[in-house]
Amino acid sequence: MICTTIHSITAPAAGRIKGPAGALLTIILPIGLFFGSSAAAQEVDGERLFRQRCAACHNIEPGQTKMGPSLLGIIGRTAGSVEGANYSQAMQSSGITWDRQSLETFLTAPRQMIRGTRMTVSIPDGAQRAAIINYLESQSPD
Ligand code: HEC
Structure with missing residues (x-):
């Protein structure tokens, strides 16, 4: 009850x-x-994209070459100029000085910009390209 x-x-x-x-x-x-x-x-996280899309072949340490050259201080650097890196003739004779605009064009379609380059990875997405370029720009040697 x-x-x-x-x-x-x-x-x-x-x-x-x-x-x-x-x-x-x-x-x-x-x-x-x-x-x-x-x-x-x-x-869009540029550092994460770099690790996912670029770091297999590039690092951001000074003078450390993997399959591609170190990208530390790439903004303002002459294309094909890292000592000991395994560049194509095309890259070495391209006459490019890397800045935001040339990186933008290169990462959109590397082989259209530099015929014969060994770098074939492209980033078709504009926001992702910008994020990666921002990240590279933030990684200067000094
Ligand atoms: C599969 C390997 C590979 C991947 C992944 C790769 N690269 Fe490369 N990259 C290379 C090689 C090899 C070269 C040298 C190309 C040449 O000499 O033609 C190069 C060259 C470059 C250069 C010119 C460097 C210089 O010193 O002139 C830039 C800038 C660059 N890569 C950016 C990138 C970025 C940003 C990414 C990621 C979105 C990326 N790469 C992903 C292999 C790669």
Whole structure:
């Protein structure tokens, strides 16, 4: 008798609290997840892209050549000028001094800019190119 009384009081009370709160969470959680993930996707991280797309062949340490030359201080550097790097003739005789604009053109389509280059990796996405170039620009030797 006592048990059924308590039960009949608490059960509806719990139902009233859980119901709306549960419904509210069901609405708020997906909204939070949606905005959270789309904000992360919009922020293009140049350092992460460099690690993913470039670091297999380039590092950012002075004078350390992998398959490609170190890209430390690439802005303002003459193309094909790192001592001991394994450059193509095309790169060495390109006459380019790397700046934001030439890097932009090169990374869009390397072989269209320098016929015969050994660097074939392109970054077709403009926002990703800009992020990588920003990162490279931030990594100067001094
Ligand atoms: C598969 C290996 C590989 C990957 C990945 C790669 N590169 Fe290269 N890169 C090279 C090679 C090899 C050269 C030398 C090309 C030549 O001499 O023709 C080079 C040359 C360059 C140069 C000219 C360097 C100089 O000293 O003149 C730049 C700038 C460059 N790469 C940027 C990048 C960026 C930025 C990325 C990432 C988006 C990248 N590379 C990804 C292999 C690669």
